[in-house]
Amino acid sequence: MEAFLFQATIYLGAAVIAVPVAARLGLGSVLGYLAAGVIVGPVLGLVGEEAHDLRHFAEFGVVLMLFLIGLEMQPGVLWDMRHRLLGLGGLQIALTTAAVAAGAMALGQPLPAAVALGLSLAMSSTAIVLQTLSEKGLMKTSGGRSAFSVLLTQDIAVVPVLALMPLLSLGGTEPMLAPDGSIRRASELEKAAEGAHGALSLVDGLPGWGVTLVTLGAVGLVILAGVYLVQPLFRYIHATRLREMYTALALFLVIGTAFLMTLVGLSPALGTFLAGVVLANSEFRHELQSDIEPFKGLLLGLFFITVGAGMDLGLLADRPGRILGLAIGLVALKALVLLALAHLFKLKGRSRWIFTLGLAQAGEFGFVLIAFAAQLGILGQRMAQETLLVIALTMLSAPLMFLAMDWLARRQKDHAPREAPDENIDSEGExxxxxxxxxxxxxxxxxxxxxxxxxxxxxxxxxxxxxxxxxxxxxxxxxxxxxxxxxxxxxxxxxxxxxxxxxxxxxxxxxxxxxxxxxxxxxxxxxxxxxxxxxxxxxxxxxxxxxxxxxxxxxxxxxxxxxxxxxxxxxxxxxxxxxxxxxxxxxxxxxxxxxxxxxxxxxxxxxxxxxxxxxxxxxARDKAPLKLESEGDEPARPPREEAPPPRPRGGLG
The missing domain is CATH 3.40.50.720 (NAD(P)-binding Rossmann-like Domain)
Incomplete structure (x- = not known):
């Protein structure tokens, strides 16, 4: 108990101190959380290996965030985004994977490792990007919607990427890296796999058509429950007159949906986003938002702190040139791909920079995919550790890139040629x-x-x-x-x-x-x-x-x-x-x-x-109304160059 209270005090205290400072400096809350994690982790050593385990718990903040975003999107809006989801999102993953894989092969990595790196590093940080876009009020801009489309596509793509990874396995018995940084043997990996696909899986052992039917059934269940079940549930809870029951129901909906998605092998974030979209037209939408928002904010902040606390500054000190060069190269490579796509899809002005610089970092899914690739023996221990540090560094640079985006947008606005005003104005009226x-x-x-x-x-x-x-x-x-x-x-x-x-x-x-x-x-x-x-x-x-x-x-x-x-x-x-x-x-x-x-x-x-x-x-309202000198009287104005002709005046509103 004492250890838990100590760790909670450290994390909360770091957030309370660092985040307001970062916000007052105009750096945003995300950079404040990341900096707090670096200070309490690698710098002061106040937190240890539990940061890795805590990160998996804190990732549920991403699930809550996507549920809230789904509540803001009606199905019609999502349908209007289908071209961006399929075209823009799919091209971003494919082109970035190819570019990163080519770069990895040029640095001496074999083809399977290069493809694994490309798939892992093509992902961007859903947590950082969406949080920053929301803080800056950019979610409804063209660039913000395009960035969200790509992030949603990436979230969908995680499932097939995880399925593809075993096909890239070298099949050896080399030491493999566990998510906490320790080394696992093949036998340990087999036990972990058995635990991951055991009794809590609805699709384990089913043929391909069976998996498809069960998965579609789960998605259909979420939709039907959102349409027919949620409103009666809310009315039932409303009858209790207990405020905490609203919060319990909101968390039940999100956690239950996330758990159902994991049972069929889908991303929990994707499932809760779908649930949010289904409930977007519900009369209880605002109640759900107010109940979920505090949990989302705290869990996302905790996630960012664990990312900062998990950075291996010792490895960075040993190979600063290589690690920083890889991080800068990755950001530059992804930015070039994104800039080309922005031009292809006709994003202009500030929206182009929101899209390009907002998605140029690696993301939290990269931690999962790199660790999985290391477990399968696709990546060696040294390469996996370096890549994890590169991902953390690019995530740390993401808020700085948003600041650069603001600067570029202002500079472009100042130097852009002004739109010519209409010269021939057809003045029909008076x-x-x-x-x-x-x-x-x-x-x-x-x-x-x-x-x-x-x-x-x-x-x-x-x-x-x-x-x-x-x-x-x-x-x-x-x-x-x-x-x-x-x-x-x-x-x-x-x-x-x-x-x-x-x-x-x-x-x-x-x-x-x-x-x-x-x-x-x-x-x-x-x-x-x-x-x-x-x-x-x-x-x-x-x-x-x-x-x-x-x-x-x-x-x-x-x-x-x-x-x-x-x-x-x-x-x-x-x-x-x-x-x-x-x-x-x-x-x-x-x-x-x-x-x-x-x-x-x-x-x-x-x-x-x-x-x-x-x-x-x-x-005195029952007496005669208040009499004024005259309803239209006004105080005298300063003398004008030419006095206007007298006429009735109204005056101050």
């Missing part, structure tokens, strides 16, 4: 909408529904192309440039709607438009109060806070659910709305740009007074 994201799209659709036309302008080419595919006229250009606004018809427009989510750009456009057209009616989207004040001073006529109206509606619903009538809740909403508009006008006069509001005493004092007035107004 309304210009700048920004066509989720805010601007709603504005444009309502204008179109009213039978009017708007000129849509945005600096995001992908959004413009998407709008065009749906039949809307949209134009590409930087709206902060005066000539682009002029080309969009600023001189003839009556209304300018600024729906950008970039506060600085929105203020700049308001200033440009107001200077060019003092009579133009400008409606601007604001992020918060400070942005409201800045837009007001720049000259906007109507300012709409992006979440203000929806927040008021949510508050009204909450009040109605607490027993207020619809009329009472509506009156409170109207009173709050009017008071807030009045407060904004007063606070706009006290707002000082570049000074935080909490450090502006006059602003803070007046805000507190207005809050008390709001409480009074809301408590």
């Amino acid at each position: 309304i210009i909408i700048v920004g066509i994201g989720r805010f601007g799209q709603v504005v444009n659709r309502m204008i179109e529904a009213a039978g009017m036309k708007a000129t849509v302008l945005d600096n995001d080419l992908q959004k413009i192309q998407l709008m065009r595919r749906f039949g809307f006229k949209a134009y590409f250009g930087d709206p902060t440039r005066p000539e682009i606004l002029q080309a969009a018809g600023l001189d003839k427009a009556k209304v300018l709607v600024i729906a950008l989510d970039n506060p600085e750009a929105a203020v700049k456009i308001v200033r440009l438009a107001r200077r060019a057209r003092p009579d133009l009616f400008i409606i601007a989207r604001a992020r918060d109060r400070a942005h409201v004040f800045a837009l007001h001073r720049a000259g906007a006529d109507k300012i709409v806070r992006e979440v203000f109206d929806s927040s008021l509606r949510a508050a009204r619903y909450a009040l109605e659910s607490m027993g207020l009538s619809e009329f009472e809740a509506a009156e409170l909403e109207r009173t709050f709305y009017q008071h807030d508009r009045h407060a904004l006008k007063e606070l706009a006069e006290l707002w000082v740009p570049e000074v935080p509001v909490d450090r502006n005493p006059a602003y803070v004092k007046r805000a507190q007074e207005l809050d008390k007035a709001l409480e009074t107004a809301l408590m």
